[in-house]
Structure formats: C-alpha cells, structure tokens
Amino acid sequence: MRLQYTAKQNKFRDEVRAWLQTHVPKQPLASFDTEAGFAAHRAWEATLNQGQYSAVTWPKELGGRGCDLIEWLIFEEEYWRANAPLRVNQNGIFLLAPTLMEYGTAEQKARFLPRMAAGQDIWAQGWSEPGAGSDMAAIRCKAIRDGDHYVINGQKTWSTRAVWADWLFGLFRTDPESQRHHGLTFVLLPLNLKGITIRPVRQLNGLPGFAEIFFDDVRVPVSNRMGDEGAGWSVAMATAGFERGLMLRSPARFQQTARQLVDLYQRHRSRADADPAIRDAVLRSWMQAEAYTLATYRTAGRLAKGGQIGAEASTNKIFWSELDLLMHETAMSILGARAELMAEAPDAGDIGHWLDGFLFAQAGPIYAGTNEIQRNIIAERMLGLPRA
C-alpha cells in the first residue's frame, strides 16, 4: 500500500489543472437539455478533444492518452474541481466506447470512436421500452433481417439526450420467435434515418431530457451490428457493468458536491445550526464522499493487479445515488424556504443549482438499474442467496 502519487502522476495533475484553468468556460453553459445548451456542450467536447482530454483512457491512436485508472481519477478530480461542463457525450464515451473496444470490429472502431471523441457524434442509449424497464429482457422492439439490412419496428423510451443526439445504441429483437435474453442483437444507428420519430419527454425540471423513439420500417445496414446476431444481451451486459462500475460516476463529482455543501453550510451556519441534524448530515456527506473515493482507488488498484469488477459495481451504484440524495436534501434543508426557488428566480442568487441537483438526485436510484435491482444482484451474486 502506497497512498502517495508518483512524480509522474503529480505532473499529469498539474498539466490537466493548467489546461482546464485556461479552457473551462468562465460562465456556466446553458443546460444540455436545451437546443442552445446542447450545441454549446458539443462545442466544449470539441475543445476537450483538441486538448486530447475528451477520452483520456482511450488508446492514443483513437484520440485518447492511454491513461490508467489512477490517471483517470486524477483527471476527473481536476475536471470537477474546475467546475467544467457536464459531459454531453457521456453515454458514448464512458458507456458505449468501452464496449466498442471490446466487441467492435476494427472498421467500427475507426468509424465511430474518433468522431465520438471530437463531439461530432453525440450518442443516446436505446434500452428501455414501455414494457421493458427493470426487466430489460422483455424487449420487444424488432430488427428483422432483410438482405444486408435490419428493418426496425417498435418503440424505445427514456432515451436520455436523444432529442438532439446523432446516434443511438441499443438492443433489438432480431429473432421474433425468441424469448427473454435470447435472440437480441446490439445495433448502432443514426437518429436521422427515415421512419424514425422522436418525441421529447419533459423531465422534472421541465426540459426535454428524455425522448421516446418510434421506429417505422427503419432500415439499418447489417454492418451497424456490434457483436454477433443474437449475442446482444452479453454485449449489453458489458455496457451495463461499465455504467454501474467505475466510469459513469467518478468520486470527484460527489467530492465536489460535498465541498460545496460544506461551504453552503458555513455561509448559512447561524440558521442551519438551529437544526442539529443539518450539521450531522453535512459531516456524513463529507465522510461518504471520501469513502466512495477511497473505495474507487481500491478498485482501481485491484484492477491494476489483474482483478475484475464484479457485483461490487452494484454496491457503488447504491452508495453514490443515496449519497447524492443525502447531499442535496441537506442543501435544501439549509436553504429552507428559499430552496424552492428556480435558478432564474431574481431572488435565488447563486443557489439555484442546488435545486437542479436535488431534482437530478431523485433519478439516481432509478437510472442505470434501479437500486432494488442492484440489491437483488448483490444478494444473489455477492452473497449467494437463492433466486426467487
């Protein structure tokens, strides 16, 4: 055990910090769930790519820096510390790309990854359907082979960023006779194809962060398939593993919120201390953000020594989503009667982002596999309890 950074790691941190200081927009960008905000975030992805910072863990030949997981954690720490914009292409870079690198053909990697890194293609996910949420194996949206094309009919829903995204990755049923997780295929498709209808869905904050996607005889070339026909479930599970595992929510995000929460508490201390539970929750927030960081460094160390991410990915998902709720609920308590003010309210001052974060925190225990599903996974795969 050696809990010090190497000289090389410190140098990398200094480089990242200096670059971000110069390049992070001085004014926060508009939400990427608005048309203008989406465009601004796409431009930011291009800026990141010019600095070779859009996908630091990717190999150099694909536009990355070949960073190991410790360097990735350092990058993330500096990124969140700098209050840099949210990543509009996180579905692509953190979720699809690792799967593409494992299952994609050389041609697919060359075709998709550099454009993804540059923000030229922004990706959305196509998993959920009206009848397939937690029970993803109930997917019904069909992709029937017709020569060198699949013809897609059906519906996807809860597709984040899909209103303005360029591409979609997801699971489709290529064998109409198949049941459950058999007969599914992983397909990549552009969202501007003929026969696709996108209907925006407004989220809690009123913005169209989700979309429903309707497919009506949409023809997709077979070369857009990733992995074998019928093997989509195992390809998708790899993506789900990465999502819950490390990449989706780096600890730095929660450390930054915890630090801001401590600041907020200090600024409102005379009021906040009227309720001793608030101080307690502030301390818990710092401790849990720290614990999540330590656990992630431990996982990174184990992976470096050849270990695998297993069911502990599910413990991560539960821990960070509940921590995010704790921190934002605590901020709401500190803000008291002003907590309800929207960011644009004239009297909101600089507190509006807490309400945005509070709303988004409500989604944490639901997306990327509900926490109930995660608890089942922990009980069955980590603890060995019998399936229902």
Next chain:
Amino acid sequence: MDFTFEEQQLAFRDAIRRFLMVEAAPEMLRDIWETQIGRSAELRAKLADQGLTALSVPEAYGGIAVGDLDWVLVQQELGYFAIPDSLTATGYLAVWLLNQLPEGHVLKAAWLPKVASGEARIAVGHPINPLVADAKNSNLLLLWHDDELHAVQAGDCELSLNPSIDQSRRLYKVKWTPTATTRACAADIGAGLWAGVIDRAGLAISAQLLGLAQRMLDLGVDHAAQRKQFGKPIGSFQAVKHHMADVAVKIEFAEPVVHRAAAALAENDPLAPVYVSHARLAAGEAALLAARKSIQVHGAMGYTWEADLQMFMKRAWALDATWGDRAFHKARVAQHVLAQGAQLGPGETFN
C-alpha cells in the same frame, strides 16, 4: 498510488483466518464466556504460537515488529471470530506505549519479551473509558494520570468487576494511587502517547467492528439460505435479500476507510486522528446495521441465547462506544471538515 495490500500481508491474514476458524469456533467462545476469569490460557498460548502477541514487539525483544497495516488485517479477523482475549490491549496498545519510552527504559526489558512470548497480559486504562478492561487478569496496568503514564501492578490496585452484556469483556473499576515509583512518563511526553493510544485503539476497534459486521452478515445469509417458510428459503424473498444487501454495501464502503486510517497511522500522517474517527464512525455504523438486520433475518432465533449471533451482536454493541463514543469521533471529524480554509474536495483525499 496503490491502495492494495501486499501479497505477503494478505497471506498472513489468510493464515490467521484459517487458524481462528479451527481454534475459535463459537462453542469455544461460549465456554470461555462461562469461566470465572473470562480468559483462556490455552487460547492465549495458541495465539502466541501464531506470533500474534509478538507482532509489535521490536526484534531486539523477541518480536517481529510489524506495523499498523498488518495489524489492521489481524484485527478484522479478531473481530470476525470475536476473540475473547486481551491481545489488542496487550500486544498492540501496551506495546506501542512501551515502544515509545526512551531506549533502555526498564519497563521495556521487563515486559516486552514477556508480551512477545504470550506470558504477560497488560491492561491499559484511560479516562475516555470509565472502566479498565482485563484489569484483574493482567500482570501490569498502564494507567493515565493527568496525562502522565503510570505502570502499576494489579496487586496494588483495588478492583471491582462490572459485568458487561458482552461476557467476554471483563471490566473493572480501578482504584489506585499514583506515586513517583509508578510514574513511567511525565505529562508533557505522556499527552502525545495517550493521543497515540487513543488513535490506535480507534483503529483496532474499527477493524474489529468491520470483522464483526462481516460475521453477522455471514450468519444472516446462512440462516436465510437454510430457513424455509412458504416452501422456500426466506433468503429468496426480496425483503430479506435487501436487508442483507444493505449490510454488504455498508461494509464495502467502511473497509477502505478503515484501511486508509491504518495507512495514515503507519505514515504518521497529521490527519490520522481524523481518519481514525471517520473509520470508527463508518465501521460502527456497519456493525450496528449488521446486528439489526441479522437479528431481524434470524427471527425469534435471533433473540435467543442459543443462536451464535448474540455473541457477535453484543461485542459490536459494546465496542461501538469504547475508546471514544460517536460524539467524540464526530467532533474530531468536524474539527477538520468545518475548519476555516479546510482543504476538502476532489484531489485532496491523499494530500
């Protein structure tokens, strides 16, 4: 940056685990609970055979001189098996105190070899605990007096037993008179020594609480997998699964905190007291949740003397407030987090 243990450290831990699995079965714990003195000379001899009494003792005094990182793994096992022995007070805390005394101090030659061999038991008393564990069956007591360190023979103290819900803990009210002869260290040096003992005790208890949490989780999972109702194991029901999963999550995120505290103590990190207190709070929470969830999963069996769970629950309940209760440890965390200009947030964890 490498947050993993060395192969050798893990191999030692595994060897201790295998040894305790055989030598410290729950039936043996029950037997020791029932004895007058609450300690077993036979078990102590076996622990010494494994080298556990010699871990902190310098080589010059017959020990093997390993550090806090090796200890923390051993402590988790001592917790997992709820070992009824004063090994921690003797081999970790008392030896740490003796090691801090100046070279050639008479107490070192007098006691360190006897601790290493397993012959001697030493109790450690500080007013952070109202009573002194194992005062009676110890050969020596190291006691606090206005930040001074005193070394007192048990025979020179008046001792009265205070039964604990955890029958493996033998707590005594100690009446004694400090004299120039008993004083081993003056207050100016002693204050630092006692602070160091509180941190090491905090680390040891955190690790034991983690081990206890894991044991209670394992007992709960075993019971849930075997006990059938409505024609199937109760562990197949989601409500029961989720109780156990919640405990697994708590343990998963308490363990690295405890290990970081060990690393900080080993490196004399100035923030070690904060990290130890964080570890105490996280591990305590995991252990108390494990107790509550495991007794629930055990049903009425969990409320009996017969079920093994009771021994581990009671140890956890008792340990959670020793060497500083929650308020004490929260205050130490608060002092760091709420200090003006505190360095918090991304990138500050290891600085």
